[in-house]
Amino acid sequence: MDLFDNFDPVWIWLAAGLALAALEMVVPGVYLIWLAAAAIITGALAFVLDLGVLFQVINFVFLALIMVYSAKRWLRDRPIESSDPLLNNRGGRMVGETAVVVAPIDGGEGRVKFGDSEWIARGPDCGAGTRVRITAAKGPILAVEPITAGANSDASSGTLTET
Structure with missing residues (x-):
């Protein structure tokens, strides 16, 4: 059975x-x-x-x-659309934000401070203390461009601190 x-x-x-x-x-x-x-x-x-x-x-x-x-x-x-497509994309969230140069960008490479971290930055030469806008992020490297004096430095600068 x-x-x-x-x-x-x-x-x-x-x-x-x-x-x-x-x-x-x-x-x-x-x-x-x-x-x-x-x-x-x-x-x-x-x-x-x-x-x-x-x-x-x-x-x-x-x-x-x-x-x-x-x-x-x-x-x-019909893919499922996320309400926050950059949720797990830290680099994508940084694009458009401002950072402060902490190690001068010389020869196209230096370091910037964004939030509480320092990042490798690539972009035009500029000295320490210069505010830059993040234009792209690829892994640990940020592409930056200096913020001109006439540019609107908005409230996102509140998240950045110079030390």
């Missing part, structure tokens, strides 16, 4: 679908929900059509492939 002889396959598919849906909430990513939906639909079809186990497995595989492929295309064509 087999352990699964007493279980109706419909309930096994529904339980597997609910388990996969619950696991989707724990595991990062958006892929288990499609397998969960395929399992639940397979369970519903097995209930209505009284399919054999082999056909249920084949149905599940095809439904899972169709759903995952469709979801992939849907999400590729």
Whole structure:
């Protein structure tokens, strides 16, 4: 006597679908929900059509492939937009901000202070204490340009301190 002889396959598919849906909430990513939906639909079809186990497995595989492929295309064509696209991009957040030169930029390279950190800076030559605007960031290197006397040095200078 087999352990699964007493279980109706419909309930096994529904339980597997609910388990996969619950696991989707724990595991990062958006892929288990499609397998969960395929399992639940397979369970519903097995209930209505009284399919054999082999056909249920084949149905599940095809439904899972169709759903995952469709979801992939849907999400590729309609990407999820972030409310803060620069959330994990520290360099991108610095672009447009002002910094203070702490080691003179000589020969195109020096050091600037932004916030509480010093960064390697590349840009036109300028002396220590000069306020510069960050134009780009690539890794630990900031591209800067001096702020001219007529330029608007806005409230972002409040985050910078000269030491």
